[in-house]
Amino acid sequence: MTSGCTLLCEILFALLLPPxxxxxxxxxxxxxxxxxxxxxxxxxxxGIIYALYAIVLVNPDRDDYRYGYHTLA
Incomplete structure (x- = not known):
């Protein structure tokens, strides 16, 4: 979980320079x-719309976000 100040800084940077x-x-x-x-x-x-979506709505701390894809063997 990110703090409020970190989230605010990420949103401000996303508005100025999305990447x-x-x-x-x-x-x-x-x-x-x-x-x-x-x-x-x-x-x-x-770019701004996607950056705000990626920062605010997608939670990278969830385990199934990154590792939800299983390989087929």
Whole structure:
């Protein structure tokens, strides 16, 4: 769980430079960062919308978020 100040800073960075806000939350070599970077390059508004979605609505602390996909053997 992130603190209120951290969340506020991530949202402010997401409004100014969307990939930076996502990078602070997930790291710089993640799928979320590259999707946000691509959307920001294609259009600033889609990058902001995705960054806010990724920061506010998606919870990276859940176990099934990252590791919910099972390999078929």
């Amino acid at each position: 930076l806000g996502v990078c602070l939350r997930y790291g710089c070599c993640t799928v979320e960062f590259f999707v946000c970077l691509l959307l920001t390059l294609l259009g600033y508004l889609p």
